[in-house]
Amino acid sequence: MFTDAPPRKEKLRQFQKSDRASKLTLPPQASLLTLAQAIETGMKNERTLEVRAACESFLSSLSHFYQVPDCPIRVLASRPLHVRENCSSELFGDYDPSAMAIRVWMRTAVRKEVTSFGTFLSTLVHEYCHHLDFQLFHFPDSWHTRGFYERAGALYHHARGSRQKRLVWAPTARGRWRIDWPRTNRG
Numbered sequence: 001m002f003t004d005a006p007p008r009k010e011k012l013r014q015f016q017k018s019d020r021a022s023k024l025t026l027p028p029q030a031s032l033l034t035l036a037q038a039i040e041t042g043m044k045n046e047r048t049l050e051v052r053a054a055c056e057s058f059l060s061s062l063s064h065f066y067q068v069p070d071c072p073i074r075v076l077a078s079r080p081l082h083v084r085e086n087c088s089s090e091l092f093g094d095y096d097p098s099a100m101a102i103r104v105w106m107r108t109a110v111r112k113e114v115t116s117f118g119t120f121l122s123t124l125v126h127e128y129c130h131h132l133d134f135q136l137f138h139f140p141d142s143w144h145t146r147g148f149y150e151r152a153g154a155l156y157h158h159a160r161g162s163r164q165k166r167l168v169w170a171p172t173a174r175g176r177w178r179i180d181w182p183r184t185n186r187g
């Protein structure tokens with residue numbers, strides 16, 4: 001998992017703000033866990049409509065908590081053919097800032113394997129954090145900064161009831177960072 005390269009001057013300050021903003025206020029956990037479990041049940045039954053309804057409830061409860069506009073969602077049975085691929089964490093969804101809308105899909109494009117619930121929920125939360133970047137933080141763009149991944153990770157683990165590991169970052173070329181998974185997993 002890599003961060004984006006820092007942008008040019010005029011947006012650099014906002015990028016750095018996003019990078020530093022590693023904390024996200026989290027909503028009450030009990031109802032979020034229930035809403036996430038409904039998504040899992042829908043996926044087990046392989047019912048797209050059920051998953052969509054559950055995702056809608058999950059997202060609208062978040063938007064209510066953060067007091068941001070609702071974020072419409074489309075749940076597709078499988079991945080559309082033409083999809084930008086600039087981010088490895090976005091193999092299962094995307095966010096369109098102009099429409100303020102999320103798309104997620106339940107199957108991979110080629111092998112048609114069903115996405116695991118963990119990956120699906122993590123994608124959903126990741127895309128929703130793009131929504132928050134624009135609607136809550138009012139960033140001019142939504143970059144994959146270290147702060148972004150920290151915020152998305154916090155919300156994901158909160159919704160799953162799992163413990164978030166402290167992410168260990170390693171610098172790479174052009175001002176980008178990557179998560180050092182072996183060190184992160186060692187804790």
Ligand SMILES: [Zn+2]
Pocket residue numbers: 087090126127130144
């Ligand atoms: Zn993203």
